[in-house]
Amino acid sequence: MDDPLPQMLRSDARDNRDRVLAAARRLFSERGLGVPMREIARGAEVGPATLYRRFPTKQALVDAAFTDELRACSGIVRDGCADPDPWRGLSTIVRDITELNATNQGFVDAFVSSYPGAVDFTAHRAGMLRALTGLWRRAQQAGALRPDTVVDDLILMIMAGRGLPPDPPALRVAAARRFAALILDSLRASPTTGALPPPARVAHHASTSS
Structure with missing residues (x-):
């Protein structure tokens, strides 16, 4: 037995x-x-x-x-980059990642390397940034995305999203959706937008600081 x-x-x-x-x-x-x-x-x-x-x-x-969160984040980027409409794909990524990150402060910390030991995120971050850079360029070439923006701006917005209200969860999600809409409105190409200051290369920092 x-x-x-x-x-x-x-x-x-x-x-x-x-x-x-x-x-x-x-x-x-x-x-x-x-x-x-x-x-x-x-x-x-x-x-x-x-x-x-x-x-x-x-x-x-x-x-x-964060294995599940990393897999979900990678899937969001992969599906958005596969969309034949680059602006629609980018918009989906912004909305979904903003909402995903709003519910998990720790995952955002690990993804942007504010925790120095999160080295296993490096390869995943680098792959997602490469894919996002390609999508970003396609959206600009299509005339949908502001030509004076860079993919670092999206990382900057993800980092800024860490300041969303933590509780209650319903408020956090509502704030994330509002924040994503504001992000997309600021990224959309328009003849009336003013010039931006020089870009802050936060994507490079995120990929190397761990």
């Missing part, structure tokens, strides 16, 4: 890991990546030793906590 004890131990380990990830996602989402590991352990109702056994570094916990 199979010994039930190892199966119970494996089940307990899975439960502990799931609780740690749930607590990390919640706390990172609410407060960003500065939450101490011990506080995450308390939120998961496990001891610090259990947390560090599953996730020996904060970087490992960040990577595991």
